[in-house]
Amino acid sequence: MFEVRRLQINYKTLEEFQKFREFGLEELSMKEDLEANIVENxxxxxxxxxxxxxxxxxxxxLYKIDGKYDRYFQPTQDYYELWKLEVLPDYRKKDYGTALVNHAKSFGAPIKTNSRCRADQFWLNMGFTPVKYNPMRDRGENPYVWLPENVGLQD
Amino acid sequence: MFEVRRLQINYKTLEEFQKFREFGLEELSMKEDLEANIVENxxxxxxxxxxxxxxxxxxxxLYKIDGKYDRYFQPTQDYYELWKLEVLPDYRKKDYGTALVNHAKSFGAPIKTNSRCRADQFWLNMGFTPVKYNPMRDRGENPYVWLPENVGLQD
Structure with a gap:
């Protein structure tokens, strides 16, 4: 059995993040904020x-985007951007990725992600759909979205 | 000897893109536009x-962003977003990536990219610098920028 947990910002979490492939300015910025006491442990x-x-x-x-910046959904509303979904190589094929995505869906708001490295089939299996590519908005991304009931896509 | 060429939109180019790891809605959209005669061969x-x-x-x-959408550079100005930089595995260590980035710099405008999969050292070697992470603007990306003379960063 396993459960999805919200991670807390502390040095232990940041140390654990080092094992993941996607690690960058977001994580470094969390570390700086912790060191400068801008965020609490x-x-x-x-x-x-x-x-x-x-x-x-x-x-x-899972990052909440205010409805006033929404360029994907109809009607425009608050939604989540999901990024850095990653399972360590030795722990794949255990549905951990699926469990995380289901957890994101459980909040009931629309979700937008960027399907990378040809993960399209995974996102389709998760009930996501590709959007119509808009170069100025999507800038090289492959946006896939999950729509709760009564939510559609812009254009 | 090799040279950097601007690629033309046609079925041959799209077929060649299939070999690259990053392939998605942008490429599919080019194909649809070609099929619908929205873009010319x-x-x-x-x-x-x-x-x-x-x-x-x-x-x-290399995608030109209008200065009115610029949230990175000071003074605000037109700049390029560089994405999908990729060299096929059998052709690495030949400075092809470097040649492409130098070509982008030759246009003289600032450049913003997203350093992925821990490619930070490559971008530093190319003269790029990391920005201060802004969650709302950067949304999980690792933005690295190249600044021509007399161009600075916002905030």
């Missing part, structure tokens, strides 16, 4: 994860 | 590439 982060025997083996970031 | 694309014996082995997309 153990405050809530936008990251959710799954532990296997006390080891963080899967994670995603 | 052999029009110029935002892609640049390098051929080795008639085989496309490296590519990048």
């Amino acid at each position: 153990d405050s809530e982060s936008p990251f959710y994860g799954i532990y296997d025997n006390d080891l963080l083996v899967a994670r995603m970031s | 052999d029009s110029e694309s935002p892609f640049y590439g390098i051929y080795d014996n008639d085989l496309l082995v490296a590519r990048m997309s």
Whole structure:
């Protein structure tokens, strides 16, 4: 059995993030904020994860976007951007990725992600659909979205 | 010897793109536009590439962003977003990636890219610098920028 947990911002979490392929300015910025006491130790982060025997083996970031910046959904509304979904190589094929995405869907708001490295089939299996590519808005991304009931796409 | 060429939009180019790892809605949209005669065969694309014996082995997309959408540079101005820089595995260590980035710099405008999969050292070597991460603007990306003379960063 496993559960999806909201990850807290602390040095232990940041150390665990080092094992993931996608690691960059977002994580470094969290570290700086912690060091400068701009965020408190153990405050809530936008990251959710799954532990296997006390080891963080899967994670995603789920970032709430205010409806006034919404360029995807109809009617325009608050939605989530999901990024950095990643399962450590030795822990794949256990549905950890699916569990994280289902957790994101459980909040009931629309979700937008960027399907990378030809993961399209995974997102289709998760009930996401590709949008019509708009170069100025999408800038090289492959946006896939999940629509709750009564939510459509812009244009 | 090799040269960087601007790639034309046609079925041959799209077929060549299939070999690259990053392939998605942008490429599919180019194909649909070609099929629907929305773009003409052999029009110029935002892609640049390098051929080795008639085989496309490296590519990048360079997309001009209007200064009114600029949230990175000071003074605000037109700049390029560089994405999908990729060299096919058998053709690495030949400076093809470097040649493409130098070509992008030769236009003289600032450049913004997203350093992925821990490619930070490559971008630093290319003279790019990381920005201060802004969650709302950068949304999980790792933005690295190249600044021509007399151009600075916002905030």
